[in-house]
Amino acid sequence: MGERTIDLEVLRYNPETDSEPHFQRYSVPCREEWVVLDALNHVKEAIDPTLSYRWSCHMAVCGSCGMMINGEPKLACKAFVRDYEGIIRVEPLAHFPVERDLVTVIDDFMDKLKRVRPYIIPRQVKAVAHGEHLQTPAELNKFKQYSMCINCMLCYAACPEYGLIPKYIGPAAIALAHRYNQDSRDGGRAQRQEEIAATEGAWECSFVGACSDVCPEHVDPAGAIQQVKIRSTVDWYKEHLMPWLKP
Amino acid sequence: MSRRPYQREMTSEWIFRHPRYLRYMTREFSCLFIGAWTLMLVCALARLSEGPEAWAAFLEGLKSPEVVVFHVVALAFAVYHSVTWFNLTPKALPLQMGDEFVPDGAISGAHFAAWGVVSLVLLYLAGAF
Amino acid sequence: METIQADVAIIGAGGAGLRAAIALAQTDPKLRIALVSKVYPMRSHTCAAEGGAAGVIKSDDSLEHHFNDTVGGGDWLSDQDAVQYLVEEAPKELIQLEHWGCPWSREPNGSVAVRPFGGMKKQRTWFAADKSGFHILHTLFQTSLQFDSIRRFDEFYATELLVDEGRCAGFVAIEMRSGQMRRFDARAVIIAGGGAGRIFPFTTNGAIKTGDGMALAYRAGVPLKDMEFVQYHPTGLPSTGTLLTEACRGEGGVLLNKNGRRFLQDYGMGPETPLGKPVLKTMELGPRDRVSQAFWHEQRKGNAVPTRWGDAMLLDMRHLGEKKINERLPLVRDMSISYMGVDPVTDPVPVRPVVHYMMGGIHTDIKAATPLAGLFAAGECACVSINGANRLGSNSLTELLVFGRRAAMSAMEYVAAGAPAPREAVREALGADAQGRVRDLMQRTGGTETVAGLRKEMTQTMEEHAGIYRSGEGLAAACAKLADLRRRYRAIELHDKTNVYNTDLLQALELGSMLDCAEAVVQSALARKESRGAHQRIDFPARDDAQFLKHSLALWKSNEGPRINYHDVVITKSQPGVRDYSGDHE
Numbered sequence: 020m021g022e023r024t025i026d027l028e029v030l031r032y033n034p035e036t037d038s039e040p041h042f043q044r045y046s047v048p049c050r051e052e053w054v055v056l057d058a059l060n061h062v063k064e065a066i067d068p069t070l071s072y073r074w075s076c077h078m079a080v081c082g083s084c085g086m087m088i089n090g091e092p093k094l095a096c097k098a099f100v101r102d103y104e105g106i107i108r109v110e111p112l113a114h115f116p117v118e119r120d121l122v123t124v125i126d127d128f129m130d131k132l133k134r135v136r137p138y139i140i141p142r143q144v145k146a147v148a149h150g151e152h153l154q155t156p157a158e159l160n161k162f163k164q165y166s167m168c169i170n171c172m173l174c175y176a177a178c179p180e181y182g183l184i185p186k187y188i189g190p191a192a193i194a195l196a197h198r199y200n201q202d203s204r205d206g207g208r209a210q211r212q213e214e215i216a217a218t219e220g221a222w223e224c225s226f227v228g229a230c231s232d233v234c235p236e237h238v239d240p241a242g243a244i245q246q247v248k249i250r251s252t253v254d255w256y257k258e259h260l261m262p263w264l265k266p
Numbered sequence: 267m268s269r270r271p272y273q274r275e276m277t278s279e280w281i282f283r284h285p286r287y288l289r290y291m292t293r294e295f296s297c298l299f300i301g302a303w304t305l306m307l308v309c310a311l312a313r314l315s316e317g318p319e320a321w322a323a324f325l326e327g328l329k330s331p332e333v334v335v336f337h338v339v340a341l342a343f344a345v346y347h348s349v350t351w352f353n354l355t356p357k358a359l360p361l362q363m364g365d366e367f368v369p370d371g372a373i374s375g376a377h378f379a380a381w382g383v384v385s386l387v388l389l390y391l392a393g394a395f
Numbered sequence: 396m397e398t399i400q401a402d403v404a405i406i407g408a409g410g411a412g413l414r415a416a417i418a419l420a421q422t423d424p425k426l427r428i429a430l431v432s433k434v435y436p437m438r439s440h441t442c443a444a445e446g447g448a449a450g451v452i453k454s455d456d457s458l459e460h461h462f463n464d465t466v467g468g469g470d471w472l473s474d475q476d477a478v479q480y481l482v483e484e485a486p487k488e489l490i491q492l493e494h495w496g497c498p499w500s501r502e503p504n505g506s507v508a509v510r511p512f513g514g515m516k517k518q519r520t521w522f523a524a525d526k527s528g529f530h531i532l533h534t535l536f537q538t539s540l541q542f543d544s545i546r547r548f549d550e551f552y553a554t555e556l557l558v559d560e561g562r563c564a565g566f567v568a569i570e571m572r573s574g575q576m577r578r579f580d581a582r583a584v585i586i587a588g589g590g591a592g593r594i595f596p597f598t599t600n601g602a603i604k605t606g607d608g609m610a611l612a613y614r615a616g617v618p619l620k621d622m623e624f625v626q627y628h629p630t631g632l633p634s635t636g637t638l639l640t641e642a643c644r645g646e647g648g649v650l651l652n653k654n655g656r657r658f659l660q661d662y663g664m665g666p667e668t669p670l671g672k673p674v675l676k677t678m679e680l681g682p683r684d685r686v687s688q689a690f691w692h693e694q695r696k697g698n699a700v701p702t703r704w705g706d707a708m709l710l711d712m713r714h715l716g717e718k719k720i721n722e723r724l725p726l727v728r729d730m731s732i733s734y735m736g737v738d739p740v741t742d743p744v745p746v747r748p749v750v751h752y753m754m755g756g757i758h759t760d761i762k763a764a765t766p767l768a769g770l771f772a773a774g775e776c777a778c779v780s781i782n783g784a785n786r787l788g789s790n791s792l793t794e795l796l797v798f799g800r801r802a803a804m805s806a807m808e809y810v811a812a813g814a815p816a817p818r819e820a821v822r823e824a825l826g827a828d829a830q831g832r833v834r835d836l837m838q839r840t841g842g843t844e845t846v847a848g849l850r851k852e853m854t855q856t857m858e859e860h861a862g863i864y865r866s867g868e869g870l871a872a873a874c875a876k877l878a879d880l881r882r883r884y885r886a887i888e889l890h891d892k893t894n895v896y897n898t899d900l901l902q903a904l905e906l907g908s909m910l911d912c913a914e915a916v917v918q919s920a921l922a923r924k925e926s927r928g929a930h931q932r933i934d935f936p937a938r939d940d941a942q943f944l945k946h947s948l949a950l951w952k953s954n955e956g957p958r959i960n961y962h963d964v965v966i967t968k969s970q971p972g973v974r975d976y977s978g979d980h981e
Contacts, residue, residue, distance in 0.1 A: 034270035035893045052634055052734070063898075064847040069891040071898040073438075075601035078637040078730060080529055081438045090283055097733065116271035118572055119896035124271045129435070129549075137537040139496040151493045153505030157365045159498060166498050166530065170437045179287065182276045195537075202496060226354060227290045242357035249358060268894045269573050 056095035072121035082171035092176035135196035140207025165198035174230035190230035190240035216251035296343035401429035407587035408432035409439030411774030413535035414799030420542035444528025445640030447520035448792035450485035469783020470928035488796035514682035563769035564817035574894025583806040590775040596854035599638040610908035618948035621755035623920035627687035631749030633704035644679040677978035687748035707745035763802035773798040784928020842888020
């Protein structure tokens with residue numbers, strides 16, 4: 020069954036030898052069912068061991084292998100070569116600085132993840148001895164979708180706002196904050212608002228929706244961000260027009 | 267240190283990187299036409315307040331080919347904006363009934379239906395039928 | 396060399412490492428904690444676990460049941476005092492995770508739901524759809540972000556432990572992004588670096604599972620225990636090797652040979668149970684070693700389903716219905732469609748046993764302490780032993796939590812007890828030596844071997860001679876081959892000799908770890924002349940409690956294969972018996 024030779028055009032960059040990134044082409048004999056990651060692994064094993072990239076699980080759950088494939092942010096382990104014709108262009112994820120070859124610097128993302136306080140801030144502390152919080156399937160469904168983010172950053176690569184305005188907190192981080200806001204066990208919405216309802220937060224978003232388009236886990240960060248906007252607006256009105264109401 | 271992270275420049279070519287970005291810019295661009303039409307509406311009110319002659323002159327002016335073309339284009343953009351807006355609404359206003367969420371189609375469908383009804387009512391009031 | 400000071404340093408930021416870090420930060424906010432990992436924490440392989448974590452919570456269950464299932468499942472090689480500790484702590488840890496926000500799947504009334512799992516008499520596997528490991532990892536990682544005392548060192552690869560006067564004094568690590576080495580001076584070190592499934596060519600394990608944590612301890616003189624016990628998970632995808640959770644069978648999926656027969660009933664796991672109504676601990680809910688071995692026999696008989704990736708069996712889930720599959724097995728459906736082109740709703744999915752887990756690892760006691768003072772270990776890299784000769788599904792995620800925390804407590808106690816500080820001059824010298832070794836590898840010229848070449852030979856050898864069924868002859872050949880590879884490893888020349896994010900170097904170092912682990916596996920397997928759990932010898936097909944109701948201990952020897960010793964198993968309540976997975980006596 021199918022073997023096919025594909026041409027990979029990979030963006031290379033080694034700060035010790037290159038002043039700027041440049042493309043390098045590899046000819047790779049592929050099996051029909053291969054993904055781009057399999058092709059990259061073949062390059063590294065049999066053609067050019069100097070190629071650097073991140074990968075691990077090969078099942079779209081670790082989020083390591085995000086890259087631009089023919090200009091689209093994709094997980095290399097889920098980009099099937101059968102879906103591409105001609106030369107396949109592979110570049111590091113857009114909107115992040117390039118460390119080396121296909122490896123990006125993701126410090127900015129990690130900082131933003133931490134800033135939005137992505138952990139349960141309980142309304143009341145409950146002892147482990149008292150058992151679990153009851154949470155109905157309906158309550159679970161309120162936030163479940165937003166908990167599926169694998170931190171692959173494809174959404175940041177797709178988002179033109181993030182590309183143009185690096186201070187923007189970004190889709191995944193805001194969606195994660197929203198995930199906790201929607202969790203019935205959490206009481207920390209007010210604290211998260213400071214970050215996500217700020218100018219650099221949800222209000223930087225103009226609902227391009229590219230983030231939700233490219234998300235491999237169907238988290239729909241765009242939806243989450245609009246919901247955050249609505250919530251913030253309602254908060255603002257309540258605070259200014261009905262100050263007697265507790266937040 | 268040997269590290270030298272490379273920052274790739276973002277140019278405005280991003281708009282053409284994928285159809286979705288072009289669609290987005292079209293949606294955003296529609297605001298220019300909608301804004302212009304709104305200004306025309308303000309003008310209309312002004313003319314109306316100036317008396318029947320000014321109003322008649324204004325209505326006459328609306329019949330010129332350029333203005334008609336403008337209206338057609340503005341309507342197209344406004345419809346495009348409304349359609350994209352209604353399709354996005356379910357993402358901003360998820361409705362949970364029981365364990366599950368109301369399907370997106372139902373929410374945007376309801377918006378389209380309401381739009382249709384309101385349009386028919388307005389057209390009727392305007393004497394279209 | 397730049398140094399980093401810590402009270403406790405943790406190598407590995409998966410489930411066990413993160414749990415340890417949180418435990419330390421919560422118990423003593425003044426403790427200086429360094430969490431060091433060769434990948435960002437969200438990438439740890441904990442994320443790939445699917446099925447769930449076991450803990451007694453329902454009224455029809457008991458700690459004794461969980462205990463007996465685990466000890467029997469481990470073919471009586473588990474240390475029973477440790478298992479008792481695990482089953483007692485399990486429910487508390489799982490509830491703690493729930494408090495931290497883990498999205499456990501629920502009953503309609505809001506209480507936590509449990510599902511059936513292989514080898515377990517009662518339902519006790521807590522689950523979060525079929526992405527339990529993913530949710531556990533992310534819950535732990537996100538929870539850890541609230542503690543400023545946890546200093547993270549992401550993408551740092553630890554190359555050597557530093558040992559002075561019989562105490563662990565820290566380690567050196569390469570900062571991947573710059574290629575610079577750093578010395579971590581720590582009063583206690585916890586290794587939580589995961590297993591080494593990548594020594595086999597066909598595995599559910601991701602690229603990072605190269606046994607680095609195990610090798611670190613091993614080379615520092617800590618024995619690797621029970622390395623011969625390698626678990627094959629019965630249902631991996633033939634194309635990629637990636638995992639289809641045991642929960643497929645827990646929810647009622649069945650295994651068929653090419654004749655459409657549920658063949659497990661021919662291997663002591665019958666009688667055949669009604670479709671969609673699995674009976675716990677029989678048929679498809681038998682333990683992993685038995686199910687994988689049954690496939691091996693079916694293959695020999697010519698009953699396997701041929702696919703273009705080799706022989707397989709069929710996992711049939713059609714009778715579960717689309718709704719149930721979408722609700723409880725969405726990842727499974729997605730993976731089957733994407734990687735096999737098969738939709739489990741309409742067709743049976745070809746699957747085959749793949750290497751999944753290592754029961755063996757760094758020798759620790761019931762408090763997660765290794766024989767090296769100041770060194771602790773938890774998770775898959777460690778062997779307490781909970782899992783004995785065969786692990787039950789969903790015990791591993793629980794083990795991460797229970798022993799991650801236990802390792803933290805032990806490390807804290809050790810630090811509080813105030814061991815004498817290591818000698819600075821010695822530390823500096825050891826660090827410089829370690830750095831020199833990496834430099835030698837990087838700068839070597841005239842080499843005749845490549846990383847990829849040696850790695851391929853290693854994995855082929857393991858597949859051929861250290862698979863589900865082994866023979867003395869095969870194992871001896873594997874031992875010789877791996878010794879040869881070990882020698883040839885010193886002739887590797889890197890293609891990439893630069894500093895910034897050099898993955899050629901990284902893979903060379905990982906290969907070194909894998910070769911050490913692989914050698915421990917085959918030498919231990921050769922020495923164990925019996926069949927028990929996941930270790931099956933064609934030449935010694937019976938279990939031999941008289942000689943081998945013992946843990947193997949592999950001791951690293953520089954420039955030769957390991958020496959194999961033995962260590963008693965702690966037996967308390969459960970005397971070795973027959974593992975009976977037939978439903979006949981119900």
